[in-house]
Amino acid sequence: MNILQALFFPPEQPGGVSSMVPYIQERFNKLGWPMELFSLPKRVRGKGQEEFVFETFDFKPLEGNPIVDKYMQTIRDYVWWTKLRMSKSFDLIHAHHPIAALVMKKLFPETPLVVTIHSSYERELILNGKIEEGGAEHRFLTAIYGELEAKADRLLTVSESFKQYMAPYVTNSDAIGVIPNGFNxxxxxxxxxxxxxxxxxxxxxxxxxxxxxxxxxxxxxxxxxxxxxxxxxxxxxxxxxxxxxxxxxxxxxxxxxxxxxxxxxxxxxxxxxxxxxxxxxxxxxxxxxxxxxxxxxxxxxxxxxxxxxxxxxxxxxxxxxxxxxxxxxxxxxxxxxxxxxxxxxxxxxxxxxxxxxxxxxxxxxxxxxxxxxx
Missing domain, CATH: 3.40.50.2000 (Glycogen Phosphorylase B;)
Structure with a gap:
């Protein structure tokens, strides 16, 4: 089985998923399960122009909002970069970020997709004083969970508490699996x-x-x-x-x-x-x-x-x-x-x-x- 691990941050970043996935790749390769890593370089900004449409909600009324516009541009950049760099197919894609997951499903709709949600961007923005709870940006970012539920073949997260956090934003939270991070x-x-x-x-x-x-x-x-x-x-x-x-x-x-x-x-x-x-x-x-x-x-x-x-x-x-x-x-x-x-x-x-x-x-x-x- 050829597997792609799709990240958002480059794997050389310290901490969490970025420091874990390269070791996962090493172990699976030793087991005879070929695995590759893919991510969006930080230098790729403002390149993508292709339109992106969600299946479960319409973001168009929120166009012009800086947070929403930046998020959508990052999706378009990830589409642009993936089309530019991805030249082979895989038997399964495991995405570790909502943007990576949505782009991979758009470009490879027939490939089984596993998604792990590692953190909450909207909650970080609220705690950092960037957005208000219940505001337009919050509604947009939490709607992404429902989109991921609709697109992914399996939805995972890293703790029981975060599974409960996601529950109001999906239709079947019981189906969310929990696999805590692991460390070499x-x-x-x-x-x-x-x-x-x-x-x-x-x-x-x-x-x-x-x-x-x-x-x-x-x-x-x-x-x-x-x-x-x-x-x-x-x-x-x-x-x-x-x-x-x-x-x-x-x-x-x-x-x-x-x-x-x-x-x-x-x-x-x-x-x-x-x-x-x-x-x-x-x-x-x-x-x-x-x-x-x-x-x-x-x-x-x-x-x-x-x-x-x-x-x-x-x-x-x-x-x-x-x-x-x-x-x-x-x-x-x-x-x-x-x-x-x-x-x-x-x-x-x-x-x-x-x-x-x-x-x-x-x-x-x-x-x-x-x-x-x-």
């Missing part, structure tokens, strides 16, 4: 170390949805309580300057290191002690599993896929979103009690190795592929 253990090498001062680390795109403003306020309270620490922030994004200014206002600038973008943060993580990310929403939160495989204690918010990865008090600590005091309390526990921190990290590593192994993903995908394209 060889990428992660826990390192025995002792830090005199507890080292906290977070890895994410610097956008409001990740809740780093809450993290800084929690760290300011932790410092007021007299607990030394260093917070390492890996990632870049539109609010970096705002976060740096907030760190200075909170008298934290000497306690925080902003690294910017890093291609392979998993090579860096094993030297730290605690991974913390107070996201306002997460479909899965791959970075928590990655941090667990680096033998770090986990602190996260009780939202989405994070809450499915962390068993509170066992392999990590869960706190409510938007609550810097609760987050500080959790950090205080792991900062002041090395044994508690170590035991949580050990349990996190054990769970991640068992539940989020790449072998488990391969087995589940093989079953889906054989059902969709026997």
């Amino acid at each position: 253990e060889k990428r992660f090498k826990p390192i025995s170390h002792e830090n005199e001062v507890v080292q906290l680390i977070t890895v994410c795109r610097l956008v409001p949805a990740k809740g780093l403003d809450i993290l800084l306020h929690a760290c300011a309270e932790l410092k007021r309580r007299g607990h030394p620490f260093v917070l390492h922030i890996i990632g870049d994004g539109p609010i970096r300057l705002e976060l740096e200014q907030l760190a200075m206002q909170l008298d934290l600038y000497d306690d925080i290191i902003f690294y910017g973008y890093m291609l392979h943060p998993e090579e860096f993580m094993p030297f730290f002690d605690v991974f913390v990310l107070p996201s306002r929403a997460e479909a899965f939160g791959s970075v928590f599993a990655e941090a667990a495989l680096c033998w770090l204690a986990l602190v996260g918010t009780n939202v989405g896929g994070i809450a499915e990865q962390i068993d509170d008090g066992v392999n990590g600590l869960l706190v409510p979103p938007e609550d810097p005091v609760a987050l500080c309390d959790a950090l205080e526990k792991v900062v002041t009690d090395p044994s508690f921190r170590y035991n949580m990290a050990r349990h996190a590593w054990n769970k991640a190795k068992k539940v989020y192994s790449l072998s488990r993903v391969i087995t589940q995908l093989k079953q889906v592929y054989q059902e969709v394209a026997p």
Whole structure:
């Protein structure tokens, strides 16, 4: 069976699906199932001109809206690039982004299509203050789920919570499968170390949805309580300057290191002690599993896929979103009690190795592929 994995971001991007799919490709190729990757380069912008029509809704009344227009242009660009670069057929296409899925079904309507929804673009835009819930852009982006349901031979997502999130926007949510992301253990090498001062680390795109403003306020309270620490922030994004200014206002600038973008943060993580990310929403939160495989204690918010990865008090600590005091309390526990921190990290590593192994993903995908394209 010849399989195409259709991505949106190029596979060299760090984190989540982009770092997982190349390892899936490697494993399937070894099994004798030829697999190729395809994605839209960032340099391709404004090239496509071909009209695109949805089957389940009409987007024409929303033309002129900047978010809708940009989304539609990206679809047209993906069509243009696919026609330019795709010269062979496949027995099955597995798309990991709505745009990739819709384009592949348009151009290869007879090829079985599996779609995995990894995240919610509209929810990120709402949390980042770009669109309003219930507004035109929100209605357009959530209508895409119904279109995918109509077009895909199998619809998958990465957590039970995200399956429930999608339920109002499809006609049969029970048919949505759940396959959590999996990770190649060889990428992660826990390192025995002792830090005199507890080292906290977070890895994410610097956008409001990740809740780093809450993290800084929690760290300011932790410092007021007299607990030394260093917070390492890996990632870049539109609010970096705002976060740096907030760190200075909170008298934290000497306690925080902003690294910017890093291609392979998993090579860096094993030297730290605690991974913390107070996201306002997460479909899965791959970075928590990655941090667990680096033998770090986990602190996260009780939202989405994070809450499915962390068993509170066992392999990590869960706190409510938007609550810097609760987050500080959790950090205080792991900062002041090395044994508690170590035991949580050990349990996190054990769970991640068992539940989020790449072998488990391969087995589940093989079953889906054989059902969709026997």
